[in-house]
Amino acid sequence: MGAEERSPRIAICPGSYDPVTFGHLNIIERAAAIFDKVVVVVSTNTDKRSTFTPAERADMLRKVTAGMPNVAVDIHEGLVAEYAKTQGACTLVKGLRAVTDFEYEFQMALINQKLNPELETIFVTTDMRFMYLSSSAVREIAKYGGDLSDFVPPEIMGTIAERYHNHPSFTERSKGYDD
Template identity: 60%
Template sequence: MKIAICPGSFDPITKGHLNIIERSAKLFDAVIVLVLVNPNKKPTFSAAERVDFIRKACEHIPNVKVDSYHGLLADYAYRVGACTIIKGLRAVTDFEYEFQQALVNKQLNPELETMFVITDSSYMYLSSSMVRQVAGFGGDVSEFLPESICEEIVKRLAQGQEKE
């Protein structure tokens, strides 16, 4: 069985992320969408919330599983028997960082390959931070988020602004 991992912070998952996941699911027997917990970042949503959002957004894709992990991606990949890490690229600026990560993961787990998937052109500008910012100021983000989770995310981001 060919298992791939789509790792990220997904804070929150966007239609751009979902596009990469859907396309990857056509290429592999199983795709694990992995919420990586980075102690250097302060996410808006907890890891459990992000996992829940991804499960709802991906429920139409039968070979997708969702998990979270606090540790090295290369170790997780070895533990679950994954052969490939899938990274979405929006622009050339994404490539340098992702290339460096791919080389480190290959060093840590020589059997692990990284596959770069170019995002659909309609999502090249889209990022989770942009969604958070627009929604935080009351802007319409329905075009950026999967329909199944849009209302819940907008509600939560609006609550965060009310506290300030």
């Protein structure tokens, strides 16, 4: 008998990624090391007002994951549990920065499992270097023309800076940003 062929292990990394940060990228890289395929899904959060469109966020993600052959990027508006079924994914990977993230993510994991009983959620703690980092902090720094180099990959700094270029405080402080 030959070796039994197994199905590829596919994981979904859903998030708003508005914009993607080094913290997000750390979780994606770690998921890519575990799973055969990782689909990074830009999802919409109706409770949040987005700075970047889903297409812009997906474009930024494609730029920063270009060197990861087993990572794909997609956009989905709707239930992540249902999307996972369409991709043949059995796992959601969610990053946690602190205990405060866990309560919400735990609730979502239970709901997703109710909607799709074959779907497991794995929580990955963010690397300590990025525990403080959030997309909202990046947006605030960008709004006032601060240096983003410790927070986001260089491939997308220009895109983020351009979005805030017309903000008065950005134009006064942003002498060092180039595309």
